Amino acid sequence: MFKIGDFSKLTRVSVRMLRYYDEVGLFNPAKIDDFTGYRYYSAKQISDINLVMPLRDMSFNVADIAVFMKEKSEEKLEDILKVKGQEIENNIRAEEIRLEKINAAIKDMKKERVNMSYNVTLKSLPSYKVISLRNVIPTYEAEGMLWIRLGEYVIKKNIHCNNIAYSTYHDAGYKEGEVDAEVVVGVDNLMKDEDGFTFKETEAVDQAAIILVPGDYSNVAEAYNFLANWIEENGYIMIGNPRQVAIKGPCNEKRTEDYLSEIQIPVKK
Template sequence: MLPIGEFSKICNVTTKTLRYYDEIGLLKPSIVNGHNGYRYYDVQQLKTILLITKLKKYGCSLEEIELILRDPCGEKLPRLIRQKQQQLQMQLENQQSVLQQLADDISKLEKGIDIMAYLDNIAVELVETAPRNILYTRQKMSIDEYCKYFGQLFETIAREKLTCLGAPIAIYHDKEFDPASNDTEIAIPIAEKNSRTRELAGGLCAKGVHRGAYSELPSTYTRIVQWMEENGYQIAAPPYEIYVTDPAVIKSPDDTVTEIYFPIKK
């Protein structure tokens, strides 16, 4: 048996963190001294803490890790690892895109060109959208969790043999931006109606098409809002995005196509 201090030194995890893992039930010590409350760990638990550390490094939440520890040899672990690989790959590609933008902007500045002039080239159009029946889940989530929730919806569609009618959608209900905990509705249009579907209302929208990395979406949002002000429109309902391209298929973030819709009124 290893006292908590020795266990901490071996696995490079602070005793504070180990006590927290104990409190939330993620990793409980094998023995707790009833007189002084001192924690002792079994040597075999070193493997468990190493797995926890590895999964945290991959970007897994403690909730996700807890599910894995319940069944470490099950199907959830490889599925989660693949999901995190895709997320990290997207982050890497986004960083490569930023480096290319830096090079482009340096070149423009050297030629005396305004690096924000591109906003004037973003087209905005007035469209009338049709209602959509959507399979959805709505909750507070981080941007990095979108793939997970979209994956769950697609699993439901495959398992229940539902009919997919369009590209994935994200609807933003929060009044302010919080990348770590945003009130977001993840949805997929389907033909069937059930207790997990609702109608996404149709109507008049200001539409912009963003071509490029998701990190640059605010540029298109900015141009849409400018256009709305220029033409006397107001926001009538939460804006939403339709992901026309599949990130797993395209070769570069620059090939990403996202449609942005702002329901509007005069």
């Protein structure tokens, strides 16, 4: 079982929305502690919330989503998508973006689905000497602005870096905006902090569950789902913020299909 904050991090659905979905009966936690009232979620629920969120993004109301979630029928999903598509066509240009999402969802639904499988490894993560830049950014997609600033500073100061580089987030759960993000690069020597750039030694991690994710960054959500199920099924619990390491990315690959990311989640029995 995962606490609501940890479940929020794994699914990138805010704690506020998870509580709201519970209150309206759309998506309930697997367990609520009788004494503390804390909500706990199962990894098996990730696939369900991943069905809810795209429909919410398309502006379907809670009642329609509840009908689909009850039946979980592809025919029912296609029916309600087509109805929304007709509404968007009536609104013409103002609703073009939503119409594209509907048509794309119908197209994707008809494709043969390929279930990706990953090899999970357990290993310790040593302490690293790093330079980091931590700031609040508008959205998760804006992380690139931190990497640009960090890269420019490293070049300006002629700092010798190694191949350690990852990003992490410090919020209690997934947020829809104002994200507390940190980007980290390994260095040979620690220097004096300045202008928001921090030199430090990271804490070693005794044990982390790790998978490699090939291809476009859109594959990462499915990889988190897989790893969350593995953690739960093998009797581990999550004890720290996930790290996402770009082994191959925009800096050294032109094609997104050649990207290679590594997800690291600190765990213990």
